[in-house]
Amino acid sequence: MSKSIFPWRSCAKQLGWGLVVFTVATMLGDRGYLEQMELLYLRLLLMPIYGTEDQRQDFLRELTSMDLLASYCLTEPNSGSDAASLQTTARRQAGSTDYILNGEKAFISGGGAADVYLVMARTGEAGPKGISCFYVDKDSKGLSFGRQEDKLGWRSQPTSSVILDDVRVPERCLIGKEGEGFTIAMSALDGGRINIATCSVGGAQFCVDAAQGYVSTRKQFGKAIIDFQNTQFKLADMLTKVQASRCLVLNAATALDSKAPWASASAAMAKRFATDECYNVANDALQLHGGYGYLKDYAVERYVRDLRVHTILEGTNEIMRVVMARHMIKSQA
Structure with missing residues (x-):
């Protein structure tokens, strides 16, 4: 029977990379959200901005050392x-x-x-x-x-x-x-939305790679599935969606880092597009696997389940459209 286990070892590994400490140091240096790598810690790392010096001394050491979650x-x-x-x-x-x-x-x-x-x-x-x-x-x-x-x-x-x-x-x-x-x-949401979009891009890229590998070896009607034109078209569309999502994420991250006035709208746009389209990519990857894609023996079914919630997290994609529309109206006023 499978178990759902929180990846504490992965968190400890991140400490070895210095991601948490670097993010706090960056924020204390007033360089903005240069590194949006820590989903779990992102909100608490707002303390360098809003917390007092005493709070930084009391709380940040244990948080950045990951003695505390x-x-x-x-x-x-x-x-x-x-x-x-x-x-x-x-x-x-x-x-x-x-x-x-x-x-x-x-x-x-x-x-x-x-x-x-x-x-x-x-x-x-x-x-x-x-x-x-x-x-x-x-x-x-x-x-x-x-x-x-x-x-x-x-x-x-x-x-x-x-x-x-x-x-x-x-x-x-x-x-x-x-x-x-x-x-x-609210100040945490723009970075959080970019984080979720980034997770979607990574998950979708895995699904593209997995699907390509599967259809290259799976044979039907005497040849590999990848040799059928409809399969090639599907893979091409999947890759296009991933690449377009990646570009929007990078654009949003750049806007946020530079504190551009359109940063919130860019984050909302990246989140809306990437989470919608990357979920579709994962679903297409499962379809290319046929019945096997529906089995837990293949990882794509997990990505379909995991990516689905990204359209809800950090503000639903309906709210993302509201954010974008308000920015459009305000910029034309």
Whole structure:
């Protein structure tokens, strides 16, 4: 029986490459999001921008050394795309500077496995200006987790709800100022969208290579499947989609790195196109494998399952179209 295991060894290997430390050093040097390599740590690495010097000293060493794993908590059962309507609250405790957090977060990557959680909670008025950001330790009293979600794909990554029941958080764990939480949350999305698009490109490239290898050796009607023109056309279209996606991702990364005014729209465009088209590529690769592609003996079925959620993560692709359209309208105003 197969097991879904989180790849801790891979995380440790990344530490050996210095990716996490380099990303933090880059951000502290005010060079922007030059390296968008760390999906799991991206949000917590916003601390160099929004955190105080004391918070950097207290939290960053353990995070960049990967002694601690971190999760980002924005989505709630009743606020997905409409993130500004979140209902988790953070209230000052009477006679104290501490905050008391109550609420529930949904679909949290690393839920139950991470050591710390960046929690977006409401400290003030309705809407985005009333949201603040808090650093919450996993051992905090009142913090608990729902069951691990039984997902179609991304099965090795733990995903659960995060439940806060009168969780006491000291004032020093407020990241930024009160009311800045939504800005902090949104500032991570452009890089996150490029990350997801990049993952889609990598997965689709694997599927193209796997499909080409399979049809080159699989014979039907006396010759290799790759010798049929319809197979060649399919492979050509698949490769074109991957290359076009790759170009959009690189363009978006360049715009984000240079802090171009169209960076958010470029990230949304890359995310929308790459995740849609690369999923289609994976699905086409499965089709080229025929019945064998539907078996777990071949890796393409896993890529189909894993890439499917990319059209939902980091903002649905419908929201990506909204972001692009707003940019178009604003630029013409």
